[in-house]
Amino acid sequence: MAEDYILQLKGITKIFPGVKALDNVQFELKKGEIHALMGENGAGKSTFIKVITGVHAPEEGEIVLRGKKVVFKNPQDAQKESIAAIYQHGTVYNQLSVTENIYIGHEKLYKVGMINWGQMHKDAEALLRSLGSDIDPRSSMGNLTIAEQQIVEIAKAISTGARIIIMDEPTAALSKRECEELYRITEQLRDEGCSIIFISHRFEDMYRLASRVTVFRDSQYIGTWGVNDISNEVLISKMVGREITEIYPKQKIEFGDEIFKIEGFSKTGYYKDVTFSVRQGEILAMTGLVGAGRTEVCHGIFGIEKIDEGQIYLEGKPLKVKCPLDAMNAGIGYLPEDRHKQGLILDWGIGDNITLSTLEMFSKNTILNRKAERQRSKELAEKVKTKALSVFDKVSKLSGGNQQKVVVAKVLNLDLKVIILDEPTKGVDVGAKAQIYDIMSQLAASGYGVIMISSEMPEVLGMADRIVVMKEGRVSKIFDDAKNVTQEQILEAAMNI
Amino acid sequence: MNNLNFKKIFSDNIREISLILVMIVICFFVQFRSNGKFFTTENISDLFTETAVLAILAVGMMMVIITAGIDLSIGAIMALAGMIGTTVLKENKGISPIIILLIAIAVGIVCGMINGALVSKLKILPIIATLGMMNIFRGLTYLVSRGSWVLQNDMPSSFLGIATGQALGINNLVVMALVIYIIGYVFLNYSRTGRKIYAVGNSEESAEVSGIKTKRILWLAYTIMGAIAGFAGLLYVCKYGAAQGETAVGYEMNVIAACVLGGVSISGGTGKVQGVLLGALLLGLLNNAMPLINISAFWQEAIRGLIIVLSVMSNSLIQRNVEMKALRRRNI
Numbered sequence: 109m110a111e112d113y114i115l116q117l118k119g120i121t122k123i124f125p126g127v128k129a130l131d132n133v134q135f136e137l138k139k140g141e142i143h144a145l146m147g148e149n150g151a152g153k154s155t156f157i158k159v160i161t162g163v164h165a166p167e168e169g170e171i172v173l174r175g176k177k178v179v180f181k182n183p184q185d186a187q188k189e190s191i192a193a194i195y196q197h198g199t200v201y202n203q204l205s206v207t208e209n210i211y212i213g214h215e216k217l218y219k220v221g222m223i224n225w226g227q228m229h230k231d232a233e234a235l236l237r238s239l240g241s242d243i244d245p246r247s248s249m250g251n252l253t254i255a256e257q258q259i260v261e262i263a264k265a266i267s268t269g270a271r272i273i274i275m276d277e278p279t280a281a282l283s284k285r286e287c288e289e290l291y292r293i294t295e296q297l298r299d300e301g302c303s304i305i306f307i308s309h310r311f312e313d314m315y316r317l318a319s320r321v322t323v324f325r326d327s328q329y330i331g332t333w334g335v336n337d338i339s340n341e342v343l344i345s346k347m348v349g350r351e352i353t354e355i356y357p358k359q360k361i362e363f364g365d366e367i368f369k370i371e372g373f374s375k376t377g378y379y380k381d382v383t384f385s386v387r388q389g390e391i392l393a394m395t396g397l398v399g400a401g402r403t404e405v406c407h408g409i410f411g412i413e414k415i416d417e418g419q420i421y422l423e424g425k426p427l428k429v430k431c432p433l434d435a436m437n438a439g440i441g442y443l444p445e446d447r448h449k450q451g452l453i454l455d456w457g458i459g460d461n462i463t464l465s466t467l468e469m470f471s472k473n474t475i476l477n478r479k480a481e482r483q484r485s486k487e488l489a490e491k492v493k494t495k496a497l498s499v500f501d502k503v504s505k506l507s508g509g510n511q512q513k514v515v516v517a518k519v520l521n522l523d524l525k526v527i528i529l530d531e532p533t534k535g536v537d538v539g540a541k542a543q544i545y546d547i548m549s550q551l552a553a554s555g556y557g558v559i560m561i562s563s564e565m566p567e568v569l570g571m572a573d574r575i576v577v578m579k580e581g582r583v584s585k586i587f588d589d590a591k592n593v594t595q596e597q598i599l600e601a602a603m604n605i
Numbered sequence: 606m607n608n609l610n611f612k613k614i615f616s617d618n619i620r621e622i623s624l625i626l627v628m629i630v631i632c633f634f635v636q637f638r639s640n641g642k643f644f645t646t647e648n649i650s651d652l653f654t655e656t657a658v659l660a661i662l663a664v665g666m667m668m669v670i671i672t673a674g675i676d677l678s679i680g681a682i683m684a685l686a687g688m689i690g691t692t693v694l695k696e697n698k699g700i701s702p703i704i705i706l707l708i709a710i711a712v713g714i715v716c717g718m719i720n721g722a723l724v725s726k727l728k729i730l731p732i733i734a735t736l737g738m739m740n741i742f743r744g745l746t747y748l749v750s751r752g753s754w755v756l757q758n759d760m761p762s763s764f765l766g767i768a769t770g771q772a773l774g775i776n777n778l779v780v781m782a783l784v785i786y787i788i789g790y791v792f793l794n795y796s797r798t799g800r801k802i803y804a805v806g807n808s809e810e811s812a813e814v815s816g817i818k819t820k821r822i823l824w825l826a827y828t829i830m831g832a833i834a835g836f837a838g839l840l841y842v843c844k845y846g847a848a849q850g851e852t853a854v855g856y857e858m859n860v861i862a863a864c865v866l867g868g869v870s871i872s873g874g875t876g877k878v879q880g881v882l883l884g885a886l887l888l889g890l891l892n893n894a895m896p897l898i899n900i901s902a903f904w905q906e907a908i909r910g911l912i913i914v915l916s917v918m919s920n921s922l923i924q925r926n927v928e929m930k931a932l933r934r935r936n937i
Contacts, residue, residue: 433816450814453807465815
């Protein structure tokens with residue numbers, strides 16, 4: 109029955125330059141149901157939400173709302189049709205009061221156009237109380253816990269008259285007790301007739317709340333099931349279930365001694381008690397869901413962020429790292445995940461970027477030998493096969509793959525023992541990917557310890573000798589023999605089941 | 606090939622070339638309107654001498670602005686260094702001018718180190734940190750002088766010779782400015798530290814992850830600025846023959862204006878030594894030329910301001926044009 113569905117999306121395709129973020133995806137939401145949406149990192153869930161809320165316009169497909177076809181040109185259009193989304197990293201104004209956060213964009217006004225603060229505070233309070241919360245509407249948003257901020261976001265959604273509410277991983281940062289509170293409010297909303305799309309990596313959330321679950325994988329729609337009709341194992345296999353077709357240039361290498369080890373790495377609020385080690389010639393993959401704390405651990409190792417506790421051992425000797433320079437001098441290199449912010453100086457040429465970490469190499473008494481510098485950067489750029497006219501080309505004009513190769517060249521110019529590659533193939537085209545895998549294999553073969561952070565399952569299984577899976581800031585499992593691991597096992601270790 | 610190189614040199618230096626053209630136009634206009642009073646040996650020598658102190662300061666300010674900072678306290682540092690230097694001079698008549706110069710530079714270095722520590726270690730916004738220190742340094746100047754002036758008759762001729770003397774027929778101030786520009790050019794373009802200053806200004810985070818001690822670089826930039834301000838402060842009181850509490854009030858704004866005219870981006874990361882030299886010269890030229898053609902003193906300030914605004918406007922237009930050309934080249 110079509111009338112049962114409050115929202116239907118059919119054949120939605122969304123293309124970003126170079127990638128299909130959504131490929132012929134469908135979705136149906138019944139009136140008054142809580143519908144779970146699941147999938148790995150990058151499965152297309154976030155893009156999908158943005159299509160529903162009018163942030164992105166799809167290239168193909170149609171949205172049917174209450175039986176009528178609609179087109180959202182912008183987020184305001186979706187809001188008018190009573191659709192609201194509560195994002196994981198909310199659109200929270202920390203400096204403003206709770207009331208202002210709730211009514212931002214639709215303030216209550218006196219007839220003369222001035223803001224009616226008294227009425228707004230009163231209404232905000234009534235709204236929060238109706239959700240069973242005792243938050244003071246006059247307090248500043250920044251002083252609330254994340255759970256309380258989410259409740260305010262929900263109140264904001266209701267205050268705009270939303271009947272379809274999308275929650276994007278609302279439980280990710282909540283404690284057990286706070287989750288219970290959120291479940292209660294979500295159920296209350298459902299009982300009042302709202303329809304809810306609930307995105308989560310936690311199986312517990314799904315069992316507790318949802319009646320149906322839809323799975324996306326690799327930008328595609330996989331299926332929809334009743335929560336009670338599908339088992340954990342089947343669900344996980346639906347989420348990963350791809351075949352690994354790419355061929356990874358993995359070389360057979362005799363591992364040497366343990367070259368690098370961290371022990372008891374902890375930082376309050378980010379990660380706790382992380383311990384692992386790498387041998388010479390070994391590629392260790394760190395994987396897990398986004399937000400599991402992988403990048404943060406590596407920032408701790410490299411001295412970008414301070415750690416609270418923990419010890420690094422390099423070739424068996426304890427090492428103190430206070431800043432990135434200490435790490436580099438000891439022989440640890442880091443290829444950052446965010447190459448625009450941490451890896452490159454976008455306004456500079458390729459050559460100057462490559463030599464930035466190693467200026468000492470080209471200078472006597474602080475005066476640079478620019479000829480030697482240019483010569484070396486040219487060699488390195490050719491070694492990693494950067495496509496550009498000359499080493500003077502600005503890196504901001506290069507493609508993502510070529511930019512990444514410049515950062516790789518920059519790291520390769522250091523005298524290293526251990527190299528940490530943080531999402532080395534993110535936002536990189538297929539050709540460049542293969543070259544980066546090649547370089548990684550060569551590094552391992554020449555005796556480096558290689559640590560690769562990656563969210564891409566095929567890459568992890570294809571390249572790694574050993575796999576560390578992180579979950580919510582802790583090491584959830586270490587697979588010592590990556591050859592005999594399945595995608596299902598990794599996902600199981602990464603998710604809350 | 607030659608043609609291509611010429612084009613590239615032109616487009617890389619379009620700002621400097623246009624500054625030179627603007628100056629040439631002003632020069633000839635003034636020469637014509639003032640019945641030939643402009644191109645005289647005396648006037649040209651005057652122009653350069655009057656501009657020297659401003660130009661020296663602009664090199665230091667440029668380094669600070671490249672790190673995405675600013676230093677508002679340099680006028681006050683100049684006054685303090687000038688006052689301390691000349692007070693020592695007044696009480697020890699026979700002392701060598703070189704020692705006085707070194708004392709002034711030392712005062713400047715200490716002031717600059719404080720600014721640098723506030724900005725780099727305590728992470729106070731540069732504009733606020735140096736605004737606060739500006740008042741403190743200015744206050745210290747009054748304390749040191751107890752409100753009184755050090756005047757020309759307290760200064761021996763050997764000391765006054767720093768500003769009035771000549772080397773190879775060129776005024777000492779101009780010679781010193783030239784030396785500082787050569788050092789500044791080599792430092793920023795050919796030294797490790799210079800490269801790091803640009804890197805920090807472009808992206809502090811990338812620089813840090815690349816193994817640069819960004820705090821140390823920031824600190825260094827403010828310290829160099831302080832040293833230059835101390836040095837320039839002494840030259841200033843020497844040239845005008847008076848040290849007082851109000852010495853060089855507001856002078857920092859002229860220096861910042863010279864940098865902006867010379868194409869230094871306030872958001873950090875870019876700026877050329879040769880551009881800043883031209884910026885300082887243009888300001889100096891305006892100061893020199895406007896009285897020659899009898900523009901009223903009331904209008905002079907406004908005209909200077911107008912030139913600055915026009916220059917910044919043309920700069921952003923040039924920038925937009927360059928970006929459009931780059932986009933067109935992509936042929937989509």
